[in-house]
Amino acid sequence: MSQTIQAIRGMNDILPDITPRWQHFEHIVADWLAAYGYREIRTPIVEQTSLFKRAIGEVTDIVEKEMYSFEDALNGEHLSLRPEGTAACVRAVIQHNLIYNAPQRLWYAGPMFRHERPQKGRYRQFHQVGVESLGFADADMDAEHIIMTADLWKRLGLSNIRLEINTLGDAAARTRHRSRLISYLEAHADQLDEDAKRRLHTNPLRILDTKNPAMQALVDAAPRLYDDLDEAALAHFEQVQILLRAHNIEFNINPRLVRGLDYYNYTVFEWITDQLGTQGTVCAGGRYDSLIEQIGGKPAPACGYAMGIERLLALIEANDIPAPSAKLDAYIVHQGEAANVYAWQVATELRAAGLNIVLHCGGGSFKSQMKKADASGAAFACIIGDDEAEQAQISLKSLRNAAEQVSCTPAQAISLLTARN
Template sequence: MSNKIQSNAKFQSIKGFYDILPEATPLWFKLEDTARRVLAQYGYKNIRMPLVEPTELYVRSVGEHTDIVEKEMYAWEDALNGDKLALRPEGTAGCVRAVVEHNLTYNGPQRLWYSGPMFRHENVQKGRQRQFHQIGVEAFGFDTPEVDAEQIVLLARLWRELGIQDVELQINSIGDAHERAEYRNVLIAYFEQHADLLDEDAKRRLHSNPLRILDTKNPRMQAMCEAAPKLIDCLGDETRAHFDGLCKRLTEAGVAYKINPRLVRGLDYYNRTVFEWVTTKLGAQGTIAGGGRYDTLVERLGGSATSACGFGIGLERVFLLMQEYGVTAIDAPDVYLVNVGELAESAAFAIAERLRHANVEVVLHAGGGSFKSQMKKADRSQARYALILGDDEVNTQQVTLKPMQSEAQPDSKPEQVQCSVEQAIALILASRA
């Protein structure tokens, strides 16, 4: 059998990589626009980084023994120059690289955010894709718990404005490096006492990354992990005071939280505060946002010692949650311009441009057709108005403006008016108020 692909064969998207179709984009716009507005309220500025970074950036930041680096990263050697490159699996490392490269904290602390696709070779399921989208938020140069609390409160505001309910905030402190080193030894000793319960993944991580064992999804290990020593019991006075300060500010802001001593997050760069917002509405993929503090990462990637805190939002999961709660959005034009007759077809193009010049969104009917068929298309477009142009209207320099039937009053028959183009524009703009 020939291995040649037929010249007319249909292509399909790669597994885990998908198209966002026009019917879904209005809700995506609502999600993204709301997030941009909330981020601006808190003083965060947008930064845009490349999709491709040096592989070593992620090895050094995310951690050599994490799932991302060991199993999930799309990495390759550039055939042209031998550079080892990777598609970004997460955004923090690239943002820190940009901050260090451009010395962005020279004039003081920075609040930054970015958005776009990330890439991980994962098992595809609901809420988990190989190309997925995130909004990432990072604050550099702040060492007190106010910024940790600010980012969590920002997310609480975002959920309210998106119409998302019943998401639970889980928080923990994983301490600083010396505290985790002490806890690491305690944890290894504990797990060695229960070696018969460890699965192969846990055995592999026992000496390289034992904290990640606590995050296991293996039901057989759950009770044993629940009974493990708690990292929070190994915290020193300074770290404990930082965590208590975070809890105090969340309480003052009216944000409910649950302290989850098993919460460690999956990346090596975290210290002190870690948090996740979780839901029970999406099955196994219940985390819709998560992050924490990473005070050593900037220095690890070549910068000067700089405190930092940030989080990522999984946009696909938030999108699914918005649908779950019945949140809707419509991306409809102001006007569908119906034109019937030879003179009308000639005049319609120029009239559509006059409307657009006045900041009116217009879909111009093209391709002819009867008045009835064009009105059906106007209705399907969900435009607020049909602007009707026939040869008679061209001769009298008038148009007919017809409000389309209101969803709130489905049995009503909106009145149409004959008027000049300028009057139509005024009526359309006034109706937006």
Template sequence: MSEFKKVAGLTGMKDTLPPESASWETLEALVRDWLAGYGYQNMRTPVLEHTRLFTRGIGEVTDIVEKEMYSFVDSLNEDRLTMRPEFTAGIVRSAIEHNFLYDRPRRIYAMGPVFRHERPQRGRYRQFHQIDVEALGFPGPDVDAELIIMLARLWRLLGLADIRLELNSLGQAAERAAHRAALIEHLEKHVDVLDEEARRRMHTNPLRVLDTKNPAMQAMANSAPRLFDFLGAESLAHYQGLCARLDDAGITYTLNPRLVRGLDYYNLTVFEWVTDRLGAQGTVCGGGRYDGLIELLGGKAAPAVGFAIGMERLLDLWQQDGAAPTPAECQVYLVHQGEAGQRQAARLAEALRDAGLRALVHAGSTGFKSQFRRADASGAEAAVIIGGDELAAGAATVKWLRRDAADAAQQESVAFEQLAHHLKQRI
């Protein structure tokens, strides 16, 4: 007996097995087609980046940087490295490094795993997956609206009807500075109700204090000065331009003055799509404008706006509605008898694949009954039978597995040389 101790997966790092993995692939394919319809192109960035990219790009006083990043020192050169906790900083780093915006603005997307060391919960793991979409170099509310409108299309494609849109504007730097001063004064007046986390952030990141889930702080947060009330004419015009375009598209939204980002490079539009079906983790998608980030990370100043979607949460909602398809293992399952039947089945399967059909040949030499059980479990539309009689006749027996029992053509004989064409026409 082996003395090797069985190794379990890491907490918060989830295996995805068939058939669930097939739902992931279906979602990913749908998302790629959806993004291509709006001219977004794929970018792939490394999982590992220098830690300083995220401390600058996300902010040193955020929960992500302070508590959640998987960081370590490279034993070879002592560089501090971090597994990406989000995509935006890496995409901006890549755009700067490769002078990607030298000739025109860019519409970019990425999909893949991100890593945060937090308590695993529904729809959020320590390795989870995001769809990240960035419009780099576009300054106007028209592209802000485009992002939101395309998200509304995605919800329709997935059949999700109960995701609602919340909007806010963070204005510009001078407007945020005036609001920040008023907010800190408000927090200092109510310091007795602030929890330890809020007191720590009161002067470093006061906007995040308003995002508290602490019931004892809700009255204080609700009575705090609203950033929206500090907006100047240009910021209001940007917000109104966004709203006008959403109205044109028939998209319902709510102004949420407490929707914030808390970092100086964020400005103007901020939005979230939320649902009540995922418990405390109700945000399905969050986005906004970050016109200051490219310059902050060393590039030539350029506007930018984007969003990220948690794929686990999105798939959870899709599966709750029963709309997420589970693709069959194959379209045609070939059962056979004897070595000659197995070899003929293998040849026919290649012809079916040449015709664009997904085909499986039963492995081994079990009886027909067992093979038919496996064919049915595969989800195949048809079983192709190759036994002694079929070999003698030069024709396969096709048994349709998903047809109504009253269908007279549930089973038929098809010449070997006609099989691929025949099945291609009927599946």
């Protein structure tokens, strides 16, 4: 016997028992984003590899080690599965001149791909919701992104997520800080791990975000980026804090919060939970004012963030928030030549009234069909034999309580089934 083919490790099937929770989450998110005036954009999952190299940075872990990249056999193009959504969104905005006349509030959702060691909360195919605001320069948009996510946590029933914020200043400030930081780290080269040594001259800011306990004292004593910021950056960050306090949003300023992508400037933030182990960041983002120009568009400010769907669903489950169940109004069982034809007509009429109906297929006795009706989770069974077909009637039986079985027309069945909703 041939070996069964399995899904690729770290790329998971989402089975029918689980999809209602996903759908419920997606409905809440879509309504929440509409309430803030954001419109959905959908981009391909495959893009030119150069897009991510230019946007994310060639010396980031994502580009160096994690992207699924390949050469198109047809034309030799170098392509990659998208590892994140911002670059693709910005590419689409530039290509279609979306901010030519007005700023844009956009959102997207879908799978992202990174080649890394799978573990709980970290997969090779994972799903994100991303929010991008393009053409907005002021601190009020930074604050809106944070405030609206706090609103989402309430809508999802989550309360145990804390907020950390920081500012990275502008490119000139980071250049000044980079020089001081490299000098400091070079003076303590014997304390650097291999990852830090690799990043020392390419992306030293990322060393500050190390999770290596042996390097924490070294990192804590490192020069602070905050000391190199100019007045404009400090004023922008102060305005963000004022708006957050006005909306009673609690936060912690974390001077070591730098994010893993090169395109960020000014405000960065993360929403973190302690309930998911090491994969505690469930939402993160910030401002990226240089990215549009970096990819090839006219200079324009922008900011955005993304949240991991798998991590948020795991957090919802960890908090015992009930999962919604799919609602099936009735299961139609039928037997007899005339009944089979009439059952199709009844199913069509009930569905047209907005009811969720399963029509039994495959034949079998009434007894075996009723077992399947009960197992389906339907609230009622619609029983149709040739006698019911001849009289254009239905026998409606509750599957969830001891109510008496009733005989009725399809129109009456619609009224009864709709009333229970």
